[in-house]
Amino acid sequence: MKIVIIGGKGTIGRKVSAHFSKNHEVIVGARQSGDVIVDMTDSRSIKTMFETIGKVDAVVCIAGDAKWAEFAAMTEDDFHIGLKSKLMGQVNMVRIGRDYVNPGGSFTLSTGILADHPVAMTTSAAMVNGGIHSFVKAVSLELQNGMRINVVSSGLVEDAVEKYESYFPGHNPIPMKKVVNGYVKSVLGSGNGEIIRMYDNC
Known part of the structure; x- marks a missing residue:
């Protein structure tokens, strides 16, 4: 399988890229x-x-910025x-990428716990995450040629505790292996239009 992972050098992206690289061709964007x-x-x-890398079997996006204030x-x-980065950036990955994904291929977008459990100073990030959830559920009804789309929504991950724990008091850090499995479920599974929440509680 040929997989392009946008954001493949970030905190989560590095782990996801390393996992898929074991058995698949991974291109890091x-x-x-x-x-x-x-x-x-x-x-x-x-x-x-997409013109540079050509046809792919899966697009995974683990990137996008939003202002916290x-x-x-x-x-x-x-x-x-x-709106321009995390929301429309991911929407455009699908809008443009559908012409480069092989029949039966998939898109996996990324959001976070803020869509369901916002904290202070995250009005923008929470809004964008919620918008992506609605987009994925709606566009899954219209993708053609057997294409699928899902979104992986993570909470505070273990590898980012030092940077973000002050924003999420009392939240249980999510093991990186569990987060990676969310992307595995989306790419290798059969689900479509799913919000794969990787947090059971806050």
Whole structure:
């Protein structure tokens, strides 16, 4: 299987890429370094990436930015960061990528626990995550040629505890192996339009 993983050098992406690389051809896409360079905020860059790598069996996106700040301090431009990057970046991965995914292939997008359990200073990130969930459920009804799409939603992962634990007091860190399995379920399973939540509780 030929899999392109956008964000394959990030905290979660590295583990996911390493896992799939054991038995599949993995192409890592990233903004600054990787097998192929791609800017999620630029649809032309996304198209160039697909033109460069050609047909694939699976697209996995584990990337996208959103502004974390107090709502009272957020400007319209601050909200547009998440809308252009994490939301429309992933939507465009599907919109453009459907012409490059083989019949029966799949898309896997990424969100997080904030869609269900937001915390302070995450109005933008929570909004974007919820929007992606709705997009995945809706677009799964329209993809053709046997293509599937799912979204993996993670909570605070073990490898990011030091950086983010102050935002999630009392949350139980999710083992990286469990997070990786969410992506395995999406890519190698048969589900379509699923929100694969990798947290049983907060």
